[in-house]
Amino acid sequence: MDLDTLRHSCSHIMAHAVKELWPDVKLAIGPAIEDGFYYDFDKSGPFSDDDLLKIEQKMRQIIAKDEQFLREELDKNSAIELFKKLKEDYKVELIQALPQDSVSIYRTGKSFLDLCRGPHIKSTGQIKAFKLLSVAGAYWHGIETNPMLQRIYGTCFNTQKELEAHLKNLDEAKLRDHRKLGPSLEFFDIYHKAAGAGLVFYHPKGALLRTIIEDYEKKEHLKRGYQIVITPHIMDVSLWKTSGHYDYYKDNMFILNALDEPAVNNGEAPGTSQGEFVLKPMNCPGHILIYKSKTRSYKDLPIRFFELGTVYRREKAGVLHGLLRVRGFTQDDAHIFCLPHQLRDEIEKIIEFVFETMEVFGFKEWGVELSTRPEKYIGSLDDWEKATAALEDALKDKGIPYEVNPGDGAFYGPKIDIKLKDALKRTWQCATIQCDFALPKRFDLAYIDAEGKEKQPVMLHRVLLGSLERFIGALIEHYKGELPLWLSPCQVLLIPIKDSVVEYAQGVKNKLEENNIRVDIDTRNDTLDKKIRNAELNKIPYCLILGEREAQQGMVSVRKKGSGNQGALLLDKFIEELINQIREHR
């Protein structure tokens, strides 16, 4: 049975049940979605968890009756009359918006009918396995100013077994939640009371993880002809007016008043700032200023500036979510200034860089999307076409399948988004490549061409991991907190069995550290079993158990996370094997 049809029918049965329990409720829409279905209702009070159980029960009764789904065609006007009589205002509105002359409705049982294009299953008895999951508010037509309806989510499968597997998968996702794992592994926390919401504090282990990631990225960027730059966290408001960010995102920027400061006169907007500064929400204007600091020749291009740039955005309270949406985060951000004919090659290089980086971090699958010009945009239509074509050509050149998101681009240019898929096949927005003719124009960027004439360079914005915060969240969930060896903040934990071997353990620690292995030592007064348990819970890749036997022979007893005792090895041998394994991992 086609799952979409099954789920769509299941959502009708849910609406049927709701109408029987609460006849005054008005129906909105109820489609099948990925993994399930929902139906939006207009009801005066909220649905409680108990109500969900009641609805499920009623649905089971309707399913037990095995009522037929009967299709009827009606002309538009009589359909409008019918739904007006039923006081289904939302349905009336839907029908009025439909272009065709006739509409179809479906009846189930004596009492229930619904506007619907279909198709549906034959009868309600074909539903074998379903569950209602949650209630949430949702705007009518998804528009913020419209009334808020109540949406009930549910899911439905062909067999009970598949349903249970899906529910288990949902539980599995909960176990991987970075908001739980992150703090419990002492990677980070997100204080709310003392500091404010949406601000991340990296604890030593998380800061170490981030440092490892940053070091890797710096090295790779230098290798590929990028130059590392560092720009200020606050910059005069006039700069953001020039860039256009102020007009588009003023409400989402942190604006600092420093009225005792004299107005900045940067020659561009004299006197406009009156000592107002903006906490940077983007790194591009900073990089642009560096580009503009001297005359550039066509021979210098492409110029690739890379910055681990920390930006702040005043996100609405309701959108904050763990490490995925925060108010302060660090991007692995680069801006590439190039000649028009270099554009495609640069884009292709970036795409290769992205894919290689994803693989190094252990992500094997991804989806690619091309987003085009939005309603609010700057720049000329001609430039937008050129930019979009450049991105599209690069994707085609590389033979990369992609989907198009019309109108989803940035205000200054179209973009390619690369969404990686984790171990549970969930997608994470990380890399993005944006083509931009607009900012070079606004900032009057130039290079001198072979004939000595001033020309305008093209600019690419791109991030690989996106926000390091979000990426670390993705890593934690992908690996369930069990990071690969090369990323583990602590790679080896030394466990001396008793006080008399602590000195030996200290020697082992020094030796490992000389080989750049990250190592901790647990000298606390706990039993061996307890220390091993702690190491497992902290997801440390290797433990070395050190007692009299090992100390006498210069050996270490190796315990691998998840696979237990590996037996004893000479210390040198262990180090050799470990180093090989770290290399192999990436």
Added chain:
RNA sequence: GCUGGAGUAGCUCAGUUGGCAGAGCACGUCCUUGGUAAGGACGGGGUCACGAGUUCAAUUCUCGUCUCCAGCUCCA
């Protein structure tokens, strides 16, 4: 920002129909010196999210604020 739910020790959670606040883990001290996932005893730790109101008395009831959770809208 919107709709709904929630907030008790560092963590996981009991509890008080309005009358001195509880457990396990974690932490500290002592005993124990161990061989591959929790050794034992004792102890410290709380403005019961915050602010008002009702009351002889509020962690408990009412209102407001903040934060978190499930979504919606948004995401340069």
